[in-house]
Amino acid sequence: MKVRSGEVDLAVQVRGTSGPTVVLVHGYPDTHAVWNRVAALLEGDFRVVTYDVRGAGASTAPSTQDGYRLGRLAADLFAVIDAVSPGEPVHLVGHDWGSIQSWEAVTTPGARIATFTSISGPCLDHMGHWSRGGLSLAHLRQFVRSWYIGAFHVPVLAPLFWRLYLARRWGDVLRRLEGVRTEPAPTIASDAVNGLSLYRANIRPVMRSPRQRRAPMPVQVVQPTRDRYIRTEPLDLERWVPSLRRRRIAAGHWAPLTHPEQLARMISEFVEDATPPRRLVVITGGGSGIGRATAVAFAATGARVVVSDVDFAAAEETAGMVDGHAYEVDVRSEEAVRAWARRVADEHGVPDVVVNNAGIGHSGSFLSTSAEQWRRVLDVNLWGVVHGCRAFGELMVERGEGGHIVNLSSAAAYLPSKILSAYATSKAAVFMLSDCLRAELAPHAIGVSAICPGVVNTNITATTTFSGVSAEEERRKQDRASRLYARRGFGPERVAAEIVRAVRRNRPVVPVTVEAKAARIAGRVAPGLLRTFAKLDLG
Structure with missing residues (x-):
């Protein structure tokens, strides 16, 4: 189905017909397909919704870089929620940039979101506040892990590199990084170039002036222990999330591809009982x-x-x-x-x-x-x-x-x-x-x-x-x-x-x-x- 949000059309997929609604939001440079194995495991008990975010897969792209700002991405998610679950709250799961934009939504007052599971994607505002806490070894390590952010801001060369080289070899790159065999989307080149605007439109503005962003619903943060790019342990999330559950999974960054069974179980347990369990x-x-x-x-x-x-x-x-x-x-x-x-x-x-x-x-x-x-x-x-x-x-x-x-x-x-x-x-x-x-x-x-x-x-x-x-x-x-x-x-x-x-x-x-x-x-x-x-x- 297609859902209109501002100037873009979002391609939305719905699996299952009964149970609570679970919305899965993908990251960069993926499409909704990154969730296929997780969704297949969930659809017996839940109504599972995935969609291609703006500029990716079968969804259309905005005409300007400002169209990728977090507020627009959150509006897309709200449009999808209104279309697939009118009047009822949903359970939200985000990975990578899907998690980053989901944090924008869950910290928006009045959001119809019952629970949120975040995987390998922090709230940029939380990161901004943490970065002001003084220089430490954890800050230096995260700076090294985030080297690619600077590369993605390089004009001309970054999109050219994606189009001429990386897009054609993305499947091989994932195999080397994660040990998983997967075929990239046919739209990988254009998706990757479009998605560079996610970084350019949001990283510097938000990190320079972080806002006070609190999530009132239960939040589950899943940290893959072999993630090469982001660590959420140092963040003082308890400051922003009253009901927080931290969990770890022995996986790399693309856990939805490599460890779908474990993620599906974590999501199911959290949806069914969002009370943070006692250790x-x-x-x-x-x-x-x-x-x-x-x-x-x-x-x-x-x-x-x-x-x-x-x-x-x-x-x-x-x-x-x-x-x-x-x-x-x-x-x-x-x-x-x-x-x-x-x-x-x-x-x-x-x-x-x-x-x-x-x-x-x-x-x-x-x-x-x-x-x-x-x-x-x-x-x-x-x-x-x-x-x-x-x-x-x-x-x-x-x-x-x-x-x-x-x-x-x-x-x-x-x-x-x-x-x-x-x-x-x-x-x-x-x-x-x-x-x-x-x-x-x-x-x-x-x-x-x-x-x-x-x-x-x-x-x-x-x-x-x-x-x-x-x-x-x-x-x-x-x-x-x-x-x-x-x-x-x-x-x-x-x-x-x-x-x-x-x-x-x-x-x-x-x-x-x-x-x-x-x-x-x-x-x-x-x-x-x-x-x-x-x-x-x-x-």
Whole structure:
């Protein structure tokens, strides 16, 4: 069907006959066809509307560059909404420039838009305000990513390059950039040249004088983690959007082409329930200490919390503190952890954050530590982390929406001691595992952090075992360590705060406490000093 908007005719396509109306707006230099696979997945449950924006595909082009200003583009969208859904609000989805122009519409008072999903396209006004916030590494990175904007402003050469070279090779370019095989529209050359006016008519004017643009409806911002051109994480969108949901997808810029199933699911979930979901956090060893404090800290952010512990009564107590759920799990058993992960996924969903916290302490020289004691320490401190990373990591990768894994290492991972052979080895292994896993899972938008506490006042001191001593001497050492740690005065809640911050900032390594940070620095600049320290008798 054709819809008239000002001086242009817009080519509109409607799929499906029932359900809420979802309008999909394409970007540059695409046509409505970029949405074909997503639309096909949605049309069984929704009435799906796509259209070629002005100057693209089967729609006509305005006669001047001013015809591409954001206000005109928003008017086009409103004309389409009036034609396909008179009197009823629609659910809007935009990609790239389709998202940029949709932001103009959703921030216009009185817009009949129920929800908005933005993919790889920010509000230019929001970008303008952010750019005035001072120079940072994030600003420099975005400037580098946006190199093409300057190129598109070059007169004569930019349109000539599109017509004579790039338009004929656009399919090959997408294959190299995104790994997807697609045939460009027959109108790609003229569409691309017309679309240059999107940049020329809007970028400089809006960025120079950004307006106050607020979106009153629920907004879902989907950030492809491999997007080469735009990042929305640094933007203070919460300032402009009261009901905001941020999501990530392990995809490049053209996610509608490469990941239609994941996008269709995100759109469907958001249309059906636009209430921003509470993040799901899973914590092992959550019955006490750092695990309990971490549960409380995440619950304070509004997250749903699931904890496990070998002491089920302690796990239940933690769950009662945070309105969460408790399970009895022995992390030494791969079968038990896998069964628990499946149960969590079935009963609560795939977690967004997993904290592998369960651990035990052990002290004693290498020669006095038995093979059985070594196995006990490694089974909990290392294999427990391996089992948790594997069981929940597989679920996160399969879901395809990113996540974060936190592994509790220790300052002992890089601070050698002649009385901590087994414990330090287990924590050093967790430290390296976290770095390796971070590299492996990065393409799936899953972050990994190694948390390295120093002396923290938890009950681990009361349960730490000691090699080569009598039961009476072990109790004496436990009591002495507990008193020393209590005098230190560094509580588990401070470690928990660092864990929450590490997830938010996607930090790879987080030393916690002064001694942990000092040892981290010393290990880089004066490792010999640490080796000397390791020889001291601290038992």
